[in-house]
Amino acid sequence: MKIGILGTGNISEKVAPTLAAMEEIECWAAASRSLPKAKAFAERHGFQRAYGSYEELAEDPQVELIYVATPHSCHYENMMLCLSHGKPVLCEKPFTVNAAQAREVQKYAAARGLFAAEAMWTRYMPSRAMIGETLASGIIGRPTVLTANLSYANFKRQRLVDPALAGGALLDLGVYGLNFARMHFGGGIERVDSSVCMTETGVDGMENITLSYRDGRMAVLTHGIWSRSDRRGTIWGDRGYLVVENINNPQNISVYDTEDRLLQRYDVPQQISGYEYEFREAVRCIREGRRESASMPLEETIAVTEQMDALRRQWGLVYPCELPGT
Ligand SMILES: NC(=O)c1ccc[n+]([C@@H]2O[C@H](COP(=O)([O-])OP(=O)(O)OC[C@H]3O[C@@H](n4cnc5c(N)ncnc54)[C@H](OP(=O)(O)O)[C@@H]3O)[C@@H](O)[C@H]2O)c1
Structure with a gap:
């Protein structure tokens, strides 16, 4: 093609x-x-x-x-x-x-x-099904907590701090954390709490987001443009937990029991780049x-975008391109 x-x-x-x-x-x-x-x-x-x-x-x-x-x-x-x-x-x-x-x-x-889709690459990768199958196998028991972080020290890049280009950590990196939570914990969110630090230019420099689900589960997400993070995603259950190395381009998934003993480790298949x-x-x-x-159906894209809209409303972050008359 x-x-x-x-x-x-x-x-x-x-x-x-x-x-x-x-x-x-x-x-x-x-x-x-x-x-x-x-x-x-x-x-x-x-x-x-x-x-x-x-x-x-x-x-x-x-x-x-x-x-x-x-x-x-x-x-x-x-x-x-x-x-x-x-x-x-x-x-x-x-x-x-x-x-x-x-x-x-x-x-x-x-x-x-016409076909239209978001190039949220982690949605299309084999790691998604691998994590899903690991959870479905019951090996970590009932998952109650998901954590994910994604932060790079890329605050010097104009695109990331410029409100005119819709910069900020949430739209650039938070979209990965929110997709990670949505892929593995689904919908059913009852409450969204967050804290944010803004840049001098007026976009979000880093944030912490807690999603509380109606069934008692919780997802805690951290994203930022000021520092480098380990980029891990973890999911905790009553029989153990799993760790995903790099939620931005997962490389492997490790499963541990409640005594922190490694039970399984899966590497993703060989890829060109992902x-x-x-x-x-x-x-x-x-x-x-x-x-x-x-x-990555558009309804899923829209659901995550609505979460980002709601977070930005909490922070009072409106981009110039969203102002009336633009
Ligand atoms: N999936 C991933 O791993 C990944 C990684 C990085 C970025 N991204 C995404 O890819 C997109 C582009 O990011 P990037 O880092 O490639 O951005 P970038 O290098 O700053 O800009 C991309 C290109 O956009 C064009 N452009 C059009 N209007 C522009 C304007 N007003 N100001 C600046 N550039 C403009 C320019 O191309 P021309 O000069 O050729 O017109 C520019 O080189 C974003 O949506 C970002 O979130 C995804």
Whole structure:
């Protein structure tokens, strides 16, 4: 399938070599706001066409799927552009800045019968089922607590602290913790408590989130852009606990008993980078005429985005692109 990349920044640089290594993908076109940048990217990664505007990519009749890889504040507009030209989209996380935007994209894509999905890569990975099967086996008993943290010292990157680009820890990293909790503890949340430290620029620099579930379970999530964390996810039961190394790209799952003895350790299957799974699924869905991915249905994207909306309401964080008249 001929793929187009919209935005030639940091993540596109990382994803492109994976695309080049995938049999089901043809690296077709790269689009940037700058033609020289698009050309350099295309040359570096073996894309056949280079465009100096996103519109030209959307208009290319040969493109079969567009990967949107721009800052958060641009996703809505970029996806609508692609969809309006009849192009299916796989958009980087977070899908949109808020749930209202996500619903509009969902409606627009559905009306045109086009595929749209969030590239929340952990949803598509084999680790998801591995964790699910471990829990279902009963080996740790009844899970009551889930913890997850994801923090990188990347506060110097403009995109992460700029309100105009919808920066902040929650939309960039918190989306992983919330998805980890939702994948393994599901819905049924009764209460959301949080504490936050804001940056001087007015976005969230780090936060702690506690999700209390109606059945008595609890998820405690910490995300931030000021320091490096161990990126672990843990789930605790009455017969033991499991530890996931790196909730951002799980590498292995270790299971311990109540005496901290290691019972089992599962490594994830050999992967190119981990990005291949989301693209493989998008290609399969489009070929099968499906508009949504079963791994990351838009209703799930919207549910997580609503959680982020609610957290931002607690913190009084509104992005400039959400203000009336913008
Ligand atoms: N899945 C993952 O592991 C992962 C990792 C990192 C980031 N991400 C996600 O990927 C997306 C992009 O992140 P990134 O780190 O790649 O961002 P980035 O390098 O700062 O920007 C990506 C590209 O967006 C384009 N762009 C369009 N409008 C822009 C504007 N107003 N300001 C700046 N750039 C603009 C630029 O491409 P052109 O100049 O070519 O137009 C830029 O190079 C985000 O949604 C982020 O959350 C995902």
